[in-house]
Amino acid sequence: MADSVWGSASAAAVPTVTVRSRHSAVVRATHWITTLAFLALLVTGVEILISHPRFYWGEAGNVLSPPLFKLPIPASRSTVPTGYGYVLPDQNGWSRYLHFQSAWVAVLTGLLYLCFGFVTGHFRRNLLPARARFSRAIAQQLRFWPKRTEDAGSYNVLQRLTYLMVIFGLFPMVIWTGLAMSPAIASAIPPVVTILGGQQSARTLHFFVSVLLVLFLVIHIVMVGLSGFRSRVGAMITGRSAARRETT
Amino acid sequence: MRKISRRTLVTTGLAATAGASGIAVAASLARRYGLIPPDAGGIYGPGETLTYAAQRLLTRHSSAREFERSQISKPPFANEVAPLGDAFKRLQEGAFADWRLTVDGMVARPASFSLAELKGFPVRSQITHLACEEGWSYIAEWSGVPLSHVLNLVGTLPQARYLVYRSIQPDWWESIDMADALHPQTLIAHGINGGELPVPFGGPLRLRVPRQLGYKSLKYTTRLTLTDNLKQFGKGLGSAEPETGYSWYAGI
Numbered sequence: 290m291a292d293s294v295w296g297s298a299s300a301a302a303v304p305t306v307t308v309r310s311r312h313s314a315v316v317r318a319t320h321w322i323t324t325l326a327f328l329a330l331l332v333t334g335v336e337i338l339i340s341h342p343r344f345y346w347g348e349a350g351n352v353l354s355p356p357l358f359k360l361p362i363p364a365s366r367s368t369v370p371t372g373y374g375y376v377l378p379d380q381n382g383w384s385r386y387l388h389f390q391s392a393w394v395a396v397l398t399g400l401l402y403l404c405f406g407f408v409t410g411h412f413r414r415n416l417l418p419a420r421a422r423f424s425r426a427i428a429q430q431l432r433f434w435p436k437r438t439e440d441a442g443s444y445n446v447l448q449r450l451t452y453l454m455v456i457f458g459l460f461p462m463v464i465w466t467g468l469a470m471s472p473a474i475a476s477a478i479p480p481v482v483t484i485l486g487g488q489q490s491a492r493t494l495h496f497f498v499s500v501l502l503v504l505f506l507v508i509h510i511v512m513v514g515l516s517g518f519r520s521r522v523g524a525m526i527t528g529r530s531a532a533r534r535e536t537t
Numbered sequence: 538m539r540k541i542s543r544r545t546l547v548t549t550g551l552a553a554t555a556g557a558s559g560i561a562v563a564a565s566l567a568r569r570y571g572l573i574p575p576d577a578g579g580i581y582g583p584g585e586t587l588t589y590a591a592q593r594l595l596t597r598h599s600s601a602r603e604f605e606r607s608q609i610s611k612p613p614f615a616n617e618v619a620p621l622g623d624a625f626k627r628l629q630e631g632a633f634a635d636w637r638l639t640v641d642g643m644v645a646r647p648a649s650f651s652l653a654e655l656k657g658f659p660v661r662s663q664i665t666h667l668a669c670e671e672g673w674s675y676i677a678e679w680s681g682v683p684l685s686h687v688l689n690l691v692g693t694l695p696q697a698r699y700l701v702y703r704s705i706q707p708d709w710w711e712s713i714d715m716a717d718a719l720h721p722q723t724l725i726a727h728g729i730n731g732g733e734l735p736v737p738f739g740g741p742l743r744l745r746v747p748r749q750l751g752y753k754s755l756k757y758t759t760r761l762t763l764t765d766n767l768k769q770f771g772k773g774l775g776s777a778e779p780e781t782g783y784s785w786y787a788g789i
Contacts, residue, residue, distance in 0.1 A: 341672035348604065349666060351614035351673035366671055368617055381670060382782025383581075389789070390584025401552075408548055472668055473592045473748050473788030477599040488666060488674060 311524045316411065319402040320525055322394065327502070329391035334499060336384035339377055340365045344496060348487035357493060392467065399460060406456075416453050418446040448512075451505070459502050466495035563590075571698060571714065575767040575775030576785045589786040596788065597716050601747035604664045609730060610675035615737035618706070618756060625705050625757060633741040638687075638725065642701070642762035645692030652741055656727055658682035663722055665747040667754065670787070679745050680728035685719045687761075697763035701770055702744050705757045711776040712767055712785070713746060713753065722747050725758065750787035752778060 312320070342360040343352070350356065352369060363373035365380065406412040418426075426446040444452070468474045469482040469491035485491045513521045523529070567573055572590035576582070621629075628636050633652050641647040661683050668674040684700075700718040703710040717723055726745040727734050734740030739756030746753045767775045775785035 337672070340670075343673075348608060349610045349674045349676045351610070351675050353612055353614045354610065385670060386581035386584065386782075386784055389588055389784075390581050393584050393587050404552070409545075470668070471592075471789040472601060472666065472750065473596045473599075476601045476748050477592075477596040479602055482602075488668060492672060 310528055312528050313405075313409070313411070314528065315402070315405045315409075317525055317528055319398050319405070322398045323402075326391040326395040326398065327506070329387055330395065331499070331503065333384040333388040333391070336365075336380045337388060338496070339363070340379065340381050341369055342371070343369065344493045345489035346486065346493060347489055350489040392464070395460075396464060402456075412453075415444060416449050416456075418449045451508075455502070455505050459498055459505065463495065463498045463502060466491045466498060470495065574784075574786050575712075575773065576779040581784075585784055585786065588789070592786075592788045593714075593716060596748065599748070601663075601665050601722050604666070604676050606664065606678070608676050609664060609678060613675040613677045613730070613738070614673065615735070616669060616751070618737070619709075621736075621757075622706060628705075629736070636741050636759075638742060638758065639760045640687060640691045640763075641760070642764050643694040643697040644688075644763055645694065646690075648691050650687070652727070655682055655687075655725060655742070658686055660728075661721075661724060662728075663724075663747070665722070665745075667747070667751050669751040670783070678730050679724055679726045679747075680731075681724035681726035681745065683721055684723045684725055684744065684761075685721060687725060688718065688763075693763055696765050698765045699763070699767055699775075701762040701764055701767070701776075702755055702758055703760040703762075704755050705759045709755065709757075709777055710771065711744070711753055711755045711778070712770070713749075717746055717748065720748065726754075748788055750789060752783065753787050 338360075339362060342362050342364055343350070343356040344358055344360075345354065346357045359371075362371070363375060363377050364371045365377040367376045406416075430445050430447050465481070466485065469485050470488055472488075475482045475488065482488055482491055485494060567586065567590050570593075572586070572593050574585050574589040577586045636652045637649050638652075638655060639647075639649045659682060660680050662678055662680040664676060664678045666674055666676050688700075697715065699712050699714055701710060701712040713723075724745045726739070726743045727741060729735070729738055729740075734743060739754070739758075742758045744755050744758045744761075762770075764770070767773060771777065772780050774780055778787075779785050
């Protein structure tokens with residue numbers, strides 16, 4: 290049953306337009322695996338955070354030392370002074386198990402994606418902006434972007450820069466700052482944590498980089514929505530660009 | 538249908554072969570070198586195993602970072618513990634003169650040491666970081682007898698693979714592998730910042746494991762048991778922590 294529905298739908302779409310391949314299978318698979326892993330990391334990260342919603346700079350910090358800042362939220366531990374008269378339920382156990390398991394999924398998927406990106410030229414072709422077009426293109430895109438029908442087959446300069454920053458900046462940073470909190474990793478490779486200014490600095494930076502990643506996620510979803518949610522999400526699932534189907 | 542290029546085919550083939558053989562080799566190595574943690578069952582098993590195995594390969598002999606005296610946290614923070622039981626209070630009334638540490642299991646000469654005897658052994662002091670899984674931490678100077686010294690005295694049998702250690706508090710116990718048990722920085726600590734170890738910090742005796750999170754540094758330690766199999770202890774998950782949902786290995 291399901292097969293015949295699928296078959297007729299694609300049979301109707303294929304003859305009318307030239308369907309281009311927008312995302313390769315590896316990009317699509319790694320995109321959605323990373324999405325799931327990231328959401329798990331986010332939920333469990335918040336859960337771990339509320340057991341001590343205070344941040345410090347340097348090597349050490351606890352409720353007896355002055356915080357760099359604290360979040361105005363209740364905590365899941367009674368030892369943390371928050372100003373709230375209640376303590377949230379403690380969910381750290383499974384949150385930590387799931388956080389690290391999802392981190393492994395994200396890291397291994399990311400490595401697969403990196404290998405694929407370098408070997409096939411995906412980064413050079415789809416993400417590296419052409420130098421000549423740089424400043425004029427950015428100015429132009431800020432004025433007119435986003436446009437629904439604009440060149441659906443490739444990314445503009447701003448998109449390319451954003452994706453490059455997320456892939457080669459934020460993701461490596463969030464992994465690094467996460468590893469820097471590990472006492473065992475710090476024992477084997479001390480510069481992992483000393484370069485960041487200490488274990489508590491690493492925790493604080495881990496939080497800020499995560500905030501930037503969430504900001505990217507929100508903008509990413511808004512942009513996908515503005516440029517045609519169904520066709521863009523469809524393209525990331527099936528690999529086909531459905532932009533032309535929309536305009537016909 | 539998109540044509541599959543030779544490059545794609547070769548790349549995919551190589552990646553699949555490398556992946557499959559990598560997993561097979563890793564699994565066989567993990568079994569041989571004891572890189573599978575006791576809480577590896579269940580849905581979080583793969584992540585736990587990867588973390589423990591990767592860190593054991595990377596950190597078997599590495600030393601926890603040590604700090605300058607000026608970096609010691611003033612004051613340090615002692616996390617709260619469950620109300621202390623009668624067994625503890627009785628010993629506390631006698632100034633812990635009758636506190637004993639029993640060492641048994643896979644050892645040539647099972648023994649029991651008084652607090653005074655333990656304090657008479659060579660003392661090692663080190664300024665290390667204690668991080669709690671909650672996110673806070675402090676730096677303090679810990680003093681005590683290296684666990685390896687005591688294990689040498691009792692003669693650990695070669696087949697021992699884990700050290701189970703228990704608190705005087707009921708249902709509070711932990712275990713570590715021999716890499717951590719024989720590590721020179723793993724102490725049976727009886728002092729902090731130049732003085733006695735206060736009760737809120739785990740005094741009179743705390744097994745201090747500086748390469749793992751704070752909860753592996755068990756407070757009020759009374760018994761050490763060497764074993765080759767953790768299945769026979771508690772629910773078989775390695776320590777009390779996995780029974781309440783926390784991971785056994787906390788090098789993180």
